[in-house]
Amino acid sequence: MTYGIITQVAAPAELYDGMHRQLLDHVGTAVEGLLLHVARATPTGFQIIEVWSSKELLDRYNRELVWPLLAASAGVGSAQEVPRPVEEEFEVRGLVLPSAGLGF
Numbered sequence: 008m009t010y011g012i013i014t015q016v017a018a019p020a021e022l023y024d025g026m027h028r029q030l031l032d033h034v035g036t037a038v039e040g041l042l043l044h045v046a047r048a049t050p051t052g053f054q055i056i057e058v059w060s061s062k063e064l065l066d067r068y069n070r071e072l073v074w075p076l077l078a079a080s081a082g083v084g085s086a087q088e089v090p091r092p093v094e095e096e097f098e099v100r101g102l103v104l105p106s107a108g109l110g111f
Contacts, residue, residue: 010062011097014055020048029076040064042102042109058099
């Protein structure tokens, strides 16, 4: 079952740019379970829209990579000290990525 999530972050889009570069350096584009990742700047910060093959794989990716890198970038001691973004789950009703040969 797929899992969709929209993440709103009230921080400069440059924070996203830096994290995105670091994550690509660590794992490249082969992230287990990640089907789609799109980010954009918003008037109050940035937004990330993702589709995963499961919530468990997203949670593991965040726990093992995103939050530790963010904590280090923010200069705090642990991921628990980093303010949490606003997240909204959504039901994925269809996804087509022609270049990847993916569609459902």
